[in-house]
Amino acid sequence: MNVMSNDLKTLIPDTQKFLRQEMKQFIGGEWVASSNSDSFSVIDPSSAEVLAQVPKGNAEDIDAAVQAANTAFNDPLWRDMPPANREKLMHRFADLIEGHAEELGQLEALDVGMPSFIGQHVEVGNVLDTLRYMAGWPTKINGRTMNIGEPMPEKRFFAYTCREPVGVVGAIVPWNVPLMIAMWKIAPALATGCTIVIKPSEVTPLATLRLAELAVDAGIPAGVINVVNGLGHEAGQALVEHPLVNKISFTGSAVTGKAINRTATETLKNVTLELGGKSPVILLDDANLDKAVQGISMGIFGNTGQVCVAGSRLYIQRGIFDKAVDRLTKEARSLKVGPGLHPETKIGPLVSEAHRDKVMGLIEAGVKAGGEVVTGGSQIDGPGYYVEPTVLINPPQSSQVVQEEIFGPVITAIPFDDIDEAAALANDTTYGLSSYVWSKDIQRVHQLVPKIRAGQVYVNSSPFPHPAMPMGGYRQSGIGRDLGEEAINHYTEHKSVVIGIN
Numbered sequence: 001m002n003v004m005s006n007d008l009k010t011l012i013p014d015t016q017k018f019l020r021q022e023m024k025q026f027i028g029g030e031w032v033a034s035s036n037s038d039s040f041s042v043i044d045p046s047s048a049e050v051l052a053q054v055p056k057g058n059a060e061d062i063d064a065a066v067q068a069a070n071t072a073f074n075d076p077l078w079r080d081m082p083p084a085n086r087e088k089l090m091h092r093f094a095d096l097i098e099g100h101a102e103e104l105g106q107l108e109a110l111d112v113g114m115p116s117f118i119g120q121h122v123e124v125g126n127v128l129d130t131l132r133y134m135a136g137w138p139t140k141i142n143g144r145t146m147n148i149g150e151p152m153p154e155k156r157f158f159a160y161t162c163r164e165p166v167g168v169v170g171a172i173v174p175w176n177v178p179l180m181i182a183m184w185k186i187a188p189a190l191a192t193g194c195t196i197v198i199k200p201s202e203v204t205p206l207a208t209l210r211l212a213e214l215a216v217d218a219g220i221p222a223g224v225i226n227v228v229n230g231l232g233h234e235a236g237q238a239l240v241e242h243p244l245v246n247k248i249s250f251t252g253s254a255v256t257g258k259a260i261n262r263t264a265t266e267t268l269k270n271v272t273l274e275l276g277g278k279s280p281v282i283l284l285d286d287a288n289l290d291k292a293v294q295g296i297s298m299g300i301f302g303n304t305g306q307v308c309v310a311g312s313r314l315y316i317q318r319g320i321f322d323k324a325v326d327r328l329t330k331e332a333r334s335l336k337v338g339p340g341l342h343p344e345t346k347i348g349p350l351v352s353e354a355h356r357d358k359v360m361g362l363i364e365a366g367v368k369a370g371g372e373v374v375t376g377g378s379q380i381d382g383p384g385y386y387v388e389p390t391v392l393i394n395p396p397q398s399s400q401v402v403q404e405e406i407f408g409p410v411i412t413a414i415p416f417d418d419i420d421e422a423a424a425l426a427n428d429t430t431y432g433l434s435s436y437v438w439s440k441d442i443q444r445v446h447q448l449v450p451k452i453r454a455g456q457v458y459v460n461s462s463p464f465p466h467p468a469m470p471m472g473g474y475r476q477s478g479i480g481r482d483l484g485e486e487a488i489n490h491y492t493e494h495k496s497v498v499i500g501i502n
């Protein structure tokens with residue numbers, strides 16, 4: 001593909017209208033200028049050109065947003081809203097997002113670099129599924145009545161539990177699928193009656209701002225969803241420290257997650273962390289190789305590998321190692337690399353220059369450690385931050401390229417002999433987010449699944465987050481879960497009520 005930069009003339013009018021040179025914060029249902037004049041540039045990763053300026057929010061802006069969220073949380077309009085009305089409002093919000101799916105997909109293509117059809121259909125599709133799934137919960141958040149007997153002589157009690165919203169939630173969101181991950185935090189907040197302040201990544205702030213504006217258009221009260229842009233160590237840190245924030249929901253790197261957890265301990269916040277991964281893919285010799293290669297390719301090269309559940313460590317049963325590597329190599333070479341707005345693009349650029357350099361550094365380290373690049377391995381010259389889809393075989397299991405999250409279009413491949421060895425290699429990591437098994441043999445699948453220490457196991461499938469399925473990791477991949485009933489639990493407190501009745 002020759003065209004390597006986005007053609008902004010192909011943007012639909014809605015996207016052009018939203019993309020102003022000077023963006024603002026979204027606080028209390030309004031566009032608000034930052035408390036200072038500092039700003040940062042939002043860069044199109046396909047061309048390295050500036051798309052917009054976004055205010056660099058600080059502790060004062062975070063305080064304004066948290067105060068707005070706290071006021072909305074205590075407003076009977078939101079707090080005492082009947083569950084069925086909350087459900088209706090969430091569906092109205094979903095319908096409005098659906099009507100703006102193309103615009104949101106284009107904003108993600110510009111900001112993140114992903115193909116716009118993926119933004120529109122896969123990412124916004126998941127946003128809608130999540131919001132509509134969570135809209136089913138408000139009418140089903142119940143407590144229990146408890147038979148506590150007669151704990152005191154001749155005194156009787158009626159005892160029950162109920163669940164109440166945790167309060168103001170601080171959501172810190174990364175740059176890889178910003179809109180989807182923002183919705184993983186917004187939807188349970190809306191379902192439970194919480195309010196939320198979102199701090200998007202400084203690299204990809206655009207679509208989340210538009211989402212917050214659409215929420216108000218849908219009738220969600222002002223102050224329920226607020227967005228403050230700013231740097232992690234300023235705005236993000238202020239959000240984690242703020243005493244009126246009751247819960248932090250974070251998705252991002254393990255290093256930042258640990259720092260956030262330490263800070264949140266000062267005010268004993270409820271914390272959910274969805275951190276990185278180095279997810280293993282175990283390919284057994286009886287698998288359907290055509291389907292497996294396609295799924296493995298999608299699982300590592302989709303979104304240019306910038307996916308927390310990317311299957312980045314491939315373990316292949318020795319007898320089919322050469323054949324499987326050959327097929328995966330051909331598949332990787334067939335993927336069209338280009339800008340997000342181009343209709344033929346399958347693989348976009350990496351999100352930033354710094355990230356491109358990190359990915360290239362890890363490929364080079366893998367080669368130095370003894371790995372062999374069978375395809376890819378290079379950055380693509382010109383504007384934008386492109387790296388070729390890369391397959392690296394036989395690096396040592398202990399090397400950086402096998403142990404460290406790369407977050408790029410890079411897969412390592414290592415052979416194994418039997419199931420026990422495959423499980424040991426799969427678990428040889430500090431992470432435990434996702435994992436993949438490819439096999440037609442139901443017995444071997446059932447032998448492997450319990451041995452793998454990870455929050456998700458996909459068998460004969462590439463990853464796809466489903467809103468009903470809890471999403472999170474073992475070990476250093478995090479604490480708690482996004483999505484599913486588990487997320488509803490994390491956004492509610494349990495109250496025990498004991499009433500003496502005689």
Ligand code: NDP
Nearest residue numbers: 173174200201202231232236237252253256275276308407
């Ligand atoms: P970070 O974890 O540093 O950033 C994620 C979010 O946290 C961003 O919004 C960031 O803001 C914010 N943040 C950073 N520091 C703080 C802080 N002290 N207090 C509060 N918030 C903070 O990830 P990076 O963007 O630096 O990416 C580094 C690596 O992390 C990637 O290469 C990848 O390996 C991994 N990663 C994992 C993700 C996942 O889904 N699990 C998603 C993204 C990255 P700001 O952007 O302004 O720094």
